[in-house]
Amino acid sequence: METKRTALLVIGAGPYGIATAAYAKYLGVPVTVVGKTLDFWKTNMPRGMFLRSGPDWHLDARDVATFQAYFKMRGLTPTQVKPVPLDMFLDYASWFMGQYDLTPRPALITHLARSNGTYTATHDDGSQIRADKVVLSLGFAWFKHYPSELENTLPVGSYMHTCDMVDFEFLRGKRVLIVGGRQSAFEWAALIQEKGADEIHVTHRHPTPRFTEPDWSWVQPMVRRTLEDHGWWRRSTSEEKEKIRSDFWAVGRLTLEAWLGPRVHQPHIHIHENTTIAATRTLADGTYEISLEDNTTVQVHHIILATGYAPNMHNVAFLDRTTILQELQTLNGSPMLDTEFQTNLSNLYVTGLAAVQDFGPFFGFTVGCPVAARIIGEAVSQCKLPGQRDTIKGELPRSSWARYMAGGRPASAS
Incomplete structure (x- = not known):
């Protein structure tokens, strides 16, 4: 089977992938995108879900094909569509991809290997594509987080992550326990209740967040700061980073959308705050008896973990172990990146x-899409001779790369 070639291969057709591909294509880079378009959003998020963000968070590095431009095209105003439905995003x-004539190849990459400075990707149909440069837009699916304390307490096979539990019709008449206390935990609870579940329990080890209108206005300027100074986040002190993380946490985690409150405060939804699971017992009828540390006991048919995501590159099964993963420098599971998102x-x-880890918490949300797309797009569009990439912005020898990136990080980074 013939191996095709491309200058740039973008693996993953989620928001970050299509945003980067669109801008690189605009800059004249021959680009191929492989992945089912927004597949995670379509198959791992429930119908009826709403976005926390508004139309000011968009995908276009050029600020042209924005969400607001889409609204205008459809004759809508932001106040008419608040909150934004998942289907509208x-x-x-x-529509955004249509503006750039971008059509991802709806296939899966089963293997990516590196040899002689180029990359070879194998598709699920056995065909291959060779690329000079590769962008990994991995999204969330590879990084589901299962806290060890829950894995050690819950019976094997008794629980599912929120992203794997998005069809709520079969929960009609059932009892459900949701572990977690952020937006997804409560939005899943609301949707499951609205599908006719008999009883829903939500447990978390912290106070229940407030249902109020959050202020996201400060986030966009801070993300845009990365365009002016790609390395500002990594150079920030630990105290400065913690302050920003705390502010971001307060908006994104310690508050929940006001529109969600009335849907959660229902007779069949019971909230157990400041507690954790103490013990679990499987009953003869296949249900689970859950003992909480607040001395509450509940009996449920299903357990859902709304425990978020944590990057770990070693979970990405298609990356070649020898030519990529063994050579890839990581810290706490995340790749160590230079100021242009390059490993x-x-x-x-x-x-x-x-x-x-290297660019700040904003890049786990769509607000970072246009900024990352612009930085990566401009980096990959620069024509360099083979071997020219021996320095970072012409300042440091390649051998000093790890030390430069560490910036005081522990030497255990690998």
Whole structure:
């Protein structure tokens, strides 16, 4: 089977992938996108879900095919569509790709290997494509987080992550326990209740967040700061980073959308705050008896973990163990990236959630899409001779790359 070639291969057709591909294509880079378009959003998010963000968070690095431009095209105003339905964002993404004549190949990459400075990707149909440069837009699916304390307490096979439990019709008349206390936990609870579940329990080890209108206005300017100074986040002190994380946490985690409150405060939804699971017992009828540390006991048919996501590159099964993973420098599971989202492996870039360690928590949300797209697009569009990428912005020898990236990080980074 013939192996095709491309200058740039973008693996993953989620928001970060299509945003980067669109801008690179605009800059004249021959680009191929492989992945089912917004597949995670379509198959791992429930129908009836709403976005927390508004139309000011968009995909276009050029600020042209924005969400607001899409609204205007459809004759809508932001106040008419608040909150934004998931299906509307999917329609916007489709419209956005149409503006750039971008058509991802709806296939899966089963293997990516590196040899002699180029990358070879194998599709699920056995065909291959060779690329000079690769952008990994990995999204969330590879990084589901299962806290060890829950894995050690819950019976094997008794629980599912929120992203794997999005069809709520079969929960009609059932009792459900949701572990978690952020937006997804409560939105799943509301949707499951509205599908006719008999009883829903939500448990978390912290106070229940407030249902109020959050202020996201400060986030966009801070993300845009990365365009002016790609490395500002990594150079920030630990105290400065913690302050920003705390502010971001307060908006994104310690408050929940006001529109969700009335849907959650229902007779069949019971909230157990400041407690954890103490013990679990499987009953003869296949249900689970859950003992909470607040001395409450509940009996449920299903357990759902709304425990979020944590980047770990070693979970990405298609990455070749020898030529990529053994050489890839990581810290706490995340890739160590330079100021243009490039890994220590030349011409291999990582964007989205897996980049938050070096670029800040904003890049786990769509607000970072146009900024990451612009930085990566401009980096990959520069024509360089073979071997020219021996320095970072012409300042440091390649051998000093790890030390430069560490910036005081522990030497255990690998």
